[in-house]
Amino acid sequence: MSSVVVVGGTSGIGREFARFRAGRGDEVVLTGRDAHRADTLAKEAGAARGIALDLSRPREIAPALADVGRVDHLVIAGVFRDDNRVAEYDIDAALRLVTLKLVGYTEVVHTLRPRLHDDSAIVLFGGQAKERPYVGATTVATVNAGVGGLVNTLAVELAPVRVNAVHPGVVGDSPYWLGKPEEVRAGLRARTPTGRLATMGDVVDAVDFLLRNRSVNGVELAVDGGWLLG
Template sequence: MSTTTMIVGGSAGLGLAVARQRVERGDHVIVTSRCEQRADRAAQQLPGPARGVGLELTEPRSFADALSEINRIDRLVLAATERGGAALPELNVDEATRVVTAKLVGYLELTRLLRPRFSAEASVVLFGGTAKDRPEPRSTLTTVTTQAVSGMVRTLASQLAPHRVNAIHPGAVGDSPRWASTPEPPGLARTPIGRLVTTAEVVHAVEFLLTNTGINAQDLHLDGGVTIT
């Protein structure tokens, strides 16, 4: 039986890159997006068996219906996020509620609903980010929610045992559309390796967390060492 990998937030960016790598290694892949049509388009461009599922992370009560046709999960990657940027004085309660619901309640409820469908060797990887360790004035919501990912990893690794749960915290990704054309991306000057990390490096790290059976309840920082500067 082929491995089934579900990538929440797999229709673009790092999530789509992970989806492509898993398809290329022979997995059946499920990619989600808040827009079902976008999820379907992403699945169609993958070079192997894949399908799309519409999933709105800010509406966790809708998850049960959206996941009703999924019977088995071997690998679960939670890569989706809800962006929000504001310093504390400009905090918008509606935006904050949306961001926290998506990243925290959404991740937890998805894991709760999918747990009965985990295979014996199933593993989970959550995406956080380096904002948890390097807060900036406008990263209030991002810092809070990515810091919470570390707490989720620990409690889920305990409650889902023997299934493994880990997190990856990428820094700025140099070849991503956001930074590829930026002459001086943030953090570049203080990155010990002298460059930003790449999409391929993030994908490789996710693969390591998914498949190395000895690593569990860990936060993997993939930032070229910028967090020590």
């Protein structure tokens, strides 16, 4: 049995991963911004417990994680969907996302570092907007590219702890994409070599692989069915 911490585990892929690992018998701690929701969803997922934690408020991260013990696997999946562009630049939204991804992610690792061990592994979440930006992705594309730099420096500084990133493309059955019109998803499928969009299960499997395989380190793994080739 492994001890697993999933930061951003109350929705989307983070929630699916927490449920997957709890179902496998691991001791899972998940976090979310709202204490009641984190506790409720932890019970539903079979996780050990839920913790309230807001990545965009990094000074509150250490106290929130104070009583977390040994960590075998750490997944930081918290995201914030920001629609920002230079023509109509929202500084507050940009600061929130930059803080959440680059400062918040780092502070989680900093806080939990004493509880990691030589065989621990970390997976950070980025996204393929870094490779295929769209109008409104000014901040999203920038911070997801920054996740790659963070992976590299953490893998060197924390060695032999392994650090990798997963960069999902369009995840067709995620709450966000299910809310899009079917013709939008169909158009994306048509431009993907596999003829299908990535699923949350695909991403969960990729994250689990990155955590398990002891020779994979400093890797940025795209999970998009070859979408960038379309």
